[in-house]
Structures are given as C-alpha cells and as structure tokens.
Amino acid sequence: MEEWAGGLLALWAFPQQIVPLSFQLHQDLANEFGGEDEWGYRRLTTISVEGDISDARLNYIKEYNQRLKAEKHSGRTTRNSKNARLNDIAEDAVDGAVSGAKKNSKDNDNDDNEEEDDDDAARDDHDEFEKALNAHLDVGSKPMSRATTIKKNSIEIESNDSSAEKRSSHLPKNLMWIDDKVINDWNQLGNESTTAQVHPYQFTTFILKQCIATGCVELVIGKIDDIIIDEESGECNGIIYHPSSAKAENEGLTKQKFELHGDKVIMSIGPWTSKILPDCPISGLRAHSIIIQPERVEEISPYAVFTELKLNKNKFVSPEIYARKDEVYVCGEGDSSVLIPETTDDVEVVTEKCEELFKYVSKLSNNLKNGKVLKRQACYLPVLDIPSSSGPLIGETNVDNLYLASGHSCWGINNAPATGLLMSELLMDGEATSCDISALNPSLYFDATLIYDDEDADLENDEEEEEDPDNNASEDGSYEDSYDDDEGAEEDDDEDDDEKAE
Numbered sequence: 001m002e003e004w005a006g007g008l009l010a011l012w013a014f015p016q017q018i019v020p021l022s023f024q025l026h027q028d029l030a031n032e033f034g035g036e037d038e039w040g041y042r043r044l045t046t047i048s049v050e051g052d053i054s055d056a057r058l059n060y061i062k063e064y065n066q067r068l069k070a071e072k073h074s075g076r077t078t079r080n081s082k083n084a085r086l087n088d089i090a091e092d093a094v095d096g097a098v099s100g101a102k103k104n105s106k107d108n109d110n111d112d113n114e115e116e117d118d119d120d121a122a123r124d125d126h127d128e129f130e131k132a133l134n135a136h137l138d139v140g141s142k143p144m145s146r147a148t149t150i151k152k153n154s155i156e157i158e159s160n161d162s163s164a165e166k167r168s169s170h171l172p173k174n175l176m177w178i179d180d181k182v183i184n185d186w187n188q189l190g191n192e193s194t195t196a197q198v199h200p201y202q203f204t205t206f207i208l209k210q211c212i213a214t215g216c217v218e219l220v221i222g223k224i225d226d227i228i229i230d231e232e233s234g235e236c237n238g239i240i241y242h243p244s245s246a247k248a249e250n251e252g253l254t255k256q257k258f259e260l261h262g263d264k265v266i267m268s269i270g271p272w273t274s275k276i277l278p279d280c281p282i283s284g285l286r287a288h289s290i291i292i293q294p295e296r297v298e299e300i301s302p303y304a305v306f307t308e309l310k311l312n313k314n315k316f317v318s319p320e321i322y323a324r325k326d327e328v329y330v331c332g333e334g335d336s337s338v339l340i341p342e343t344t345d346d347v348e349v350v351t352e353k354c355e356e357l358f359k360y361v362s363k364l365s366n367n368l369k370n371g372k373v374l375k376r377q378a379c380y381l382p383v384l385d386i387p388s389s390s391g392p393l394i395g396e397t398n399v400d401n402l403y404l405a406s407g408h409s410c411w412g413i414n415n416a417p418a419t420g421l422l423m424s425e426l427l428m429d430g431e432a433t434s435c436d437i438s439a440l441n442p443s444l445y446f447d448a449t450l451i452y453d454d455e456d457a458d459l460e461n462d463e464e465e466e467e468d469p470d471n472n473a474s475e476d477g478s479y480e481d482s483y484d485d486d487e488g489a490e491e492d493d494d495e496d497d498d499e500k501a502e
C-alpha cells in the first residue's frame with residue numbers, strides 16, 4: 001500500500017514511544033543511501049489552513065479581481081474609491097446576492113488566464129481585501145476551531161510541536177501556489193526540524209532491494225491463507241500460502257497451496273491482519289488520493305498543508321496536500337463504510353471521490369487547477385480499534401513465535417524504520433532495547449490462538465493436492481518461486497503486485 005500513502009514524516013506523529021527514533025532513522029537512512037535522490041527525502045514545513053471555498057467567497061474574489069483590474073486600466077484607483085468598491089462587493093457576498101458576479105459568470109469563465117495575471121497584483125492589495133471581507137463576513141479574526149489539533153485521514157492527532165505558532169494574516173511568502181484570498185487563518189504545525197517527507201513507493205522498494213542484495217532476505221510473492229501452529233507445542237512454526245506472482249500465474253500454480261516453515265513468523269499485513277487472526281482488533285479504513293502534475297512545478301515549494309475548507313454553511317472538507325519534488329499528492333478523509341476486500345487488487349477506486357479532491361484543491365490553487373491528474377487511487381489504513389491505544393502493535397502474540405508488526409494507522413511510513421529495528425531486536429536478542437514498547441505488546445490486546453476453522457478451505461486444499469501433489473514444492477513444502485532481480489524490476493515497473501509473503 002505504500003505506493004498510495006502520502007509519505008509525511010513528523011516528530012509529532014504517534015505513538016511517541018517510537019516516533020523520535022523512527023524520524024531519526026529516516027534521516028540516517030537518507031544520509032547513508034542517498035535518500036534525497038533515491039526516494040525524494042527532504043525536510044519541509046507543515047501548516048494547517050482554514051479556508052472558504054464556498055461559491056459566495058469565490059464569486060467575491062472574482063468580482064474583486066475584475067473591479068481592481070478595471071480600475072487599474074482606467075487609472076482611476078484611489079484608496080478611498082477602492083475601499084468603497086470592496087465594501088460593495090463584500091456586501092453582495094454576505095447578502096448572497098453576488099448578482100454582479102453571477103451575471104458575469106460566463107465572461108468570468110472565459111477569463112481564467114487574465115484572472116491569474118491579476119493574482120499577483122491582488123496579493124499586494126490583500127490587506128484591503130481582508131479588511132473589507134472580514135468586516136462583512138466575520139472571518140479572519142475567528143480563531144481556528146482546532147488550534148493545536150490536526151486531522152490526518154479522519155484520525156485526530158494532537159500536535160505537540162512547540163514551534164507551532166498561530167498566524168492569521170498572509171500565508172508564508174514562499175507558499176505562492178495556494179491562493180491567500182480563500183484562506184481565513186493558518187497555523188504552523190511543523191518546520192524543517194520537525195517534519196520531513198519521502199516518496200513512499202520509492203522508499204519501500206529501494207529498502208527492499210537493499211535487503212535482498214545482502215543475500216539474507218528472500219522474497220516469495222504469494223498470499224498467506226493460514227498460519228501453522230504445532231499441535232503439541234502450541235508454537236507457530238510456519239505459514240500456508242499460495243503463490244501469486246506472474247511466474248506462478250504462467251505456470252498455473254496460483255491455486256496450489258504451499259507451506260513455508262520458520263522459527264518465527266511475523267505478520268505484517270496491515271489492514272488485512274484480522275483475515276488471518278480473527279480476534280485481532282485491526283481494521284481497514286479506505287481513503288482516496290490523487291497525484292497532480294502542477295502547471296508550474298518550479299513554484300511548488302516544500303509544504304504539507306492540512307486543510308479545513310468550507311463548502312457551504314453546513315459542509316466542510318479536509319483534504320491534505322503534500323508538495324513533492326515533481327508532483328503534488330492530495331488525500332481525502334477516511335471512508336469507514338467500506339469493508340476491506342480480499343486483496344489490494346480488489347480495492348475499489350471511486351472516481352467521483354478523486355474528482356471531488358481535484359475540485360477542492362483547484363479552488364485553492366490555480367497552479368493545481370491548470371495541472372494534470374496523473375493518478376486516482378484508494379487504499380486502506382490499518383486502524384487499531386481500541387480506544388486506549390492508537391497502535392501499532394509490535395511484538396510477540398500470545399502464540400509462541402508468532403509476532404505482529406501491524407496497525408500503524410496513518411503513520412506507517414513514518415514509523416517503518418523504528419518498527420523494523422525493534423522487530424530485529426526482538427527476533428535476534430529476544431528483547432527490544434531501543435525503545436520501551438511494552439504498551440504496544442500484541443498479547444495485551446487479542447488472542448492469537450483463535451484462528452479460522454475453515455473446513456471448506458481444507459477440502460479445497462485436499463482436492464488441489466490430489467491433482468498435482470508435488471508440483472514445484474521444495475523439501476519443506478514451499479514453492480520454489482524466489483525473487484530474482486529481473487522479476488523484481490518487472491514487478492516494480494508494474495507497481496501492481498504487492499502481495500508479498502513475509
């Protein structure tokens with residue numbers, strides 16, 4: 001799923017037991033392996049904005065720009081006449097009359113380019129604009145509804161960033177790609193010492209390739225159907241899976257099941273965890289996202305922008321906008337009504353939700369509006385359904401040798417390096433020493449001895465084995481379909497086969 005995530009990294013993420021370590025490890029990895037070039041690692045500024053993209057406000061802005069332009073062309077502008085006219089427009093906006101703007105809307109639509117030219121000039125007049133608008137709409141002076149709280153994919157997060165500072169005037173000077181005039185208020189949530197970003201797909205595939213290159217890691221592509229628990233000892237000693245790579249498909253092996261044995265088994269299948277461990281309180285929360293190629297990429301300064309945007313009196317939306325080096329990523333809020341499908345291939349992308357995201361950000365930014373939507377996508381957050389904990393769960397379950405590293409919610413990219421380090425300590429040394437993760441212990445939260453008793457699946461399995469019991473099975477029962485560089489490159493290019501048996 002990593003290819004669909006935003007890739008924001010923050011010192012104020014959760015859980016605080018592991019976040020500082022993970023944030024530092026991201027920096028260390030970037031230093032060691034050239035993360036800046038390889039996976040777009042960089043520090044950036046994070047802000048939250050409260051904006052108004054209602055028709056009344058947008059019409060007001062259009063009207064304002066047009067009158068300003070007309071006055072400039074006629075050379076008749078004086079401070080007093082301008083203020084008087086601004087007041088007229090603001091009154092129209094408040095009354096909902098905006099008749100002038102509506103009457104002219106056809107002309108306005110044909111006038112987009114001219115409107116952009118006006119933008120620079122209009123910024124200079126922003127103080128007058130704000131004064132007139134605030135007097136009539138009662139905005140600008142209004143405190144943000146959540147001064148220190150941000151919403152990341154429908155999950156409330158407390159910002160602990162002590163540098164967070166409330167501002168109510170202009171956006172930062174280098175944030176020219178967001179239209180100041182639709183913003184009522186903004187806060188800084190993080191600066192370059194507390195926030196960073198990666199391109200999640202580039203980061204995860206680079207690290208995976210590095211691991212494989214050590215010769216200590218073998219990638220087998222397949223879907224796990226079950227875990228194997230030794231009846232006598234009660235310990236977990238392997239998994240049952242069926243291959244799902246292109247190679248297995250060509251060889252007609254994707255319906256066959258194989259066993260893979262090991263001393264220790266780590267489940268890290270995110271929102272799908274409860275499909276194997278039914279008592280595990282991790283579920284999936286779908287969120288849509290789009291990637292935009294801006295019209296003028298050179299103007300896209302490094303900002304992550306959390307928004308709360310007014311559509312009308314009763315409706316607000318909160319897309320998150322992350323500038324990347326050569327594109328802009330936008331994700332929407334969680335969509336809790338949709339159950340997680342069987343595999344990532346079956347995740348439904350609702351095009352209208354992606355179009356809505358584009359519509360909202362187009363109202364914030366002409367640069368994005370005139371850009372091109374490169375990708376429309378959806379993915380599931382692995383959410384821990386426990387009020388007292390935000391996850392993740394990292395450690396051994398109550399079944400010996402069965403470990404979990406899952407339930408990272410909206411911070412799985414941020415917390416991936418620390419999770420990896422802590423898991424290696426647990427497996428190699430028997431104890432996690434880098435951080436105190438006792439509160440993240442999976443055995444506190446669910447019973448991993450409860451597994452699915454699927455007689456139908458067993459029957460199906462028996463039939464398949466009768467057909468061709470030994471086909472490609474190695475001595476330990478696993479299918480010889482190990483990763484090689486060529487196949488990996490192909491998978492990477494396709495960016496679509498992300499079911500990896502751990």
Ligand SMILES: Cc1cc2nc3c(=O)[nH]c(=O)nc-3n(C[C@H](O)[C@H](O)[C@H](O)COP(=O)(O)OP(=O)(O)OC[C@H]3O[C@@H](n4cnc5c(N)ncnc54)[C@H](O)[C@@H]3O)c2cc1C
Nearest residue numbers: 001005006007008223224269270272408410411412413414
């Ligand atoms: C829209 C969105 C934006 C996000 N933005 C950010 C962000 O800015 N910063 C951040 O830190 N995090 C972000 N996240 C969160 C982050 O993406 C997740 O926390 C992270 O991907 C979880 O990693 P995971 O490996 O546990 O699960 P996943 O990434 O979901 O990976 C699970 C894998 O297991 C595979 N799988 C499932 N079932 C099986 C099976 N039976 N057998 C074999 N394989 C199986 C799946 O195919 C999948 O590849 C975002 C998430 C979303 C949805």
